[in-house]
Amino acid sequence: MIGHGRAGGAATILNAVANWKGSAFGIGLMTYGQVELDRTGTIKGDVPGVDTRLIETCVAMVLERLGYDYGAVVRTRSEIPVASGLKSSSTAANAVILATLDSLHEEMDPIEAAKIGVAAARKAGVTITGALDDALASMLGGVVVTDNKEMLLLKREEMDTPVLLLSPERRLFSQETSVSRSRLISPVADVVYDLAMRGDYARAMTINGLAYCAALGLSAEPVLLALEAGAKGASLSGTGPSYAAIIEASRIEALEEAWRPLGGKVIRTYSNNSGASKGEGT
DSSP: OEEEEEEEEEEEEEOTTTTSEEEEEEEEEEEEEEEEEESSSOEEEOOTTSOOHHHHHHHHHHHHHHTOOOEEEEEEEESSOTTSSSOHHHHHHHHHHHHHHHHHTOOOOHHHHHHHHHHHHHHHTOOSSOOHHHHHHHHHOSEEEEETTTTEEEEEEOOOOEEEEEEOSSOOOGGGSOHHHHHTTHHHHHHHHHHHHTTOHHHHHHHHHHHHHHHHTOOOHHHHHHHHTTOSEEEEOTTSSOEEEEOOGGGHHHHHHHHGGGOSEEEEEEBOOSOOEESOOO
């Protein structure tokens, strides 16, 4: 009884730490999950060098929700750098939740499935707000706006744009973020939320990026370089350290040249509207 799932990463429009409202959009980098059920009664993650508590918790919660008592071996393979702000945790959770459903030949509403991942992330201590925005952008694709406190999807629509990512070498885990400093910019986050609800995602993400860079002591230079190169919008993704820009195809090379001297990895991708799916092999 082996199941497979895949889910895309996401990039930030509005980080939810300041005021619990969040917005993110799906991107083309994928995480693949495999769940092999057994009768051991033990759920074990098999991903060398990675903390597997989150994916183990996801599988356990799906099995409990549906009334099964299997054990499992859980594996993931990802194109997304860990602890980079590109939603590696939410994406891994979605991929293994769908893989578990696939192994059981069960169906579940995708929003409810994503909420299991949010609950598992809180239980595993890898999130501050629950990251419903990240989870739903990964699960549903497109752009989402959410209320992470009330666990509500407020808006979802498609976005079609090239995306350029700057992923520095360093890792920055969500639990290391200064919540108190992030809450200081809640008036700015309220403005960003209003822009996102109106569909002005480019301006929303740029204001979000500049505000969170200031609050968290991270460089705003990648955001400014992106704007200088002609990006429509650019932001710190999540709590960093990665940055994301939405940009016309004709401007990508100029931004790559501007970002490359900063170090790390520059990644070309595209917005993803198709969402997560079951049955894809790892």
